Amino acid sequence: xxxxxxxxxxxxxxxxxxxxxxxxxxxxxxxxxxxxxxxxxxxxxxxxxxxxxxxxxxxxxxxxxxxxxxxxxxxxxxxxxxxxxxxxxxxxxxxxxxxxxxxxxxxxxxxxxxxxxxxxxxxxxxxxxxxxxxxxxxxxxxxxxxxxxxxxxxxxxxxxxxxxxxxxxxxxxxxxxxxxxxxxxxxxxxxxxxxxxxxxxxxxxxxxxxxxxxxxxxxxxxxxxxxxxxxxxxxxxxxxxx
Numbered sequence: 001x002x003x004x005x006x007x008x009x010x011x012x013x014x015x016x017x018x019x020x021x022x023x024x025x026x027x028x029x030x031x032x033x034x035x036x037x038x039x040x041x042x043x044x045x046x047x048x049x050x051x052x053x054x055x056x057x058x059x060x061x062x063x064x065x066x067x068x069x070x071x072x073x074x075x076x077x078x079x080x081x082x083x084x085x086x087x088x089x090x091x092x093x094x095x096x097x098x099x100x101x102x103x104x105x106x107x108x109x110x111x112x113x114x115x116x117x118x119x120x121x122x123x124x125x126x127x128x129x130x131x132x133x134x135x136x137x138x139x140x141x142x143x144x145x146x147x148x149x150x151x152x153x154x155x156x157x158x159x160x161x162x163x164x165x166x167x168x169x170x171x172x173x174x175x176x177x178x179x180x181x182x183x184x185x186x187x188x189x190x191x192x193x194x195x196x197x198x199x200x201x202x203x204x205x206x207x208x209x210x211x212x213x214x215x216x217x218x219x220x221x222x223x224x225x226x227x228x229x230x231x232x233x234x235x236x237x238x239x240x241x242x
Contacts, residue, residue, distance in 0.1 A: 002052060004028040005134075005222065006081045008061055008118060009088030011039040013188035014138070017211035018085055019043055021219050023050035030074070030081060031056045032088065061088045061114030062106075071121040080125040083134040083222050086160075088114055096151045104152045111156035115163050123171070132175035134222045137164045139182040139233065145241040157182075161233055168231035177230040179221050183214050184237025204239030 005022050009015040011033040019029045020043070029047045031054060033040040040056045047054040055078075059070040075081075089111045092103040115137065126133050142150050143157025161180055168178035185199055186209040200206050214236050220226055221234075235241075 002026065002028045003082035004030055004053075004078070005083035005085060006030040006032065006057075006118075006122075007085040007087055008032045008114065010085075011036050011043055014183065014186060014211045014214050015085070015087040016043050017215040018087065018218050019047055019054075020050065021212065021215035022083075022222060023047040023052045023054070025219055025222070026052060027083070027222070028053040030054070030078075033058055034060050034088075061118055062109040064113075064117045064120075067114075067117040068121045071118070075121070075125055080129050080131055081122065081133070082131060083136070084119065084122060085218055086115060086118060086135070086137045088118075089138065089156075091150065091153050093149045093153065095149050099152065107152040108156050108159075111153070112159040112163070115160055119167075126176060127171075127174055130174075132227070133177075134226070135167070135171075135176065135178040136218050136221050137178070137180045139164075139180050141182055141184045141235060141237050141241055144182055144233070144235065164233070165231050172230055175227075177221070177226065179226075179230060180233040181214060181217055181221070182233055182235040182237070184209055184235065184240045186211055186214060186236075202240060203237075207238065209236055209238055 005027045007015050007019050010019045010031045023029050031040050031044055044054045044056055057070055059066045092107050094103055137160050139160045140157040142154045143161055146154045164178055164180040171178055
């Protein structure tokens with residue numbers, strides 16, 4: 001029986017690359033999107049071309065009731081997931097003195113609230129069915145070092161690190177690992193408006209990261225070889241802010 005992995009925010013960027021990478025490793029993939037089902041279908045076709053199964057779940061990670069309803073229904077119908085990758089997230093950058101309430105709330109509720117909303121319906125079925133599974137959360141270099149104009153984003157991503165470490169302690173005796181990946185500046189749509197040439201000068205490796213380089217780490221953390229690694233924060237950042 002093939003193991004399935006749920007990847008939130010998997011219609012583009014790091015989520016998409018992770019879905020394809022894991023599919024090539026033989027995992028069935030449960031894709032997720034909020035509204036962009038067209039892009040999710042394109043990813044689904046690419047995943048299926050790898051010889052595994054794929055389906056799409058549609059829900060908003062900041063909507064607790066919707067998460068519970070959709071995930072509980074999917075678990076009941078298709079069985080519990082072996083792995084979860086909490087990748088869905090947003091940024092609403094602004095300097096703090098003029099940051100709007102919605103810019104704070106949307107980022108915290110999506111990036112950090114999504115941790116609770118997505119995992120809550122999943123953890124108990126994992127425990128009850130004795131799944132020695134894998135949970136990978138996605139933080140950021142902003143959560144490790146902070147970043148100007150990203151007080152909201154840095155707060156949420158730092159919170160994910162703390163939540164990951166605490167949950168790893170609770171689930172360790174169950175054989176469920178919980179680890180955090182903290183990407184640096186990765187070539188995705190999220191950074192399309194930043195001055196790339198200027199940013200590269202700050203990075204010791206003098207280049208931006210690739211989504212596939214993050215996906216390869218997630219793939220390793222999902223593997224049997226990573227069964228003794230838990231509660232860790234691993235950054236993929238080209239040496240930035242070591």
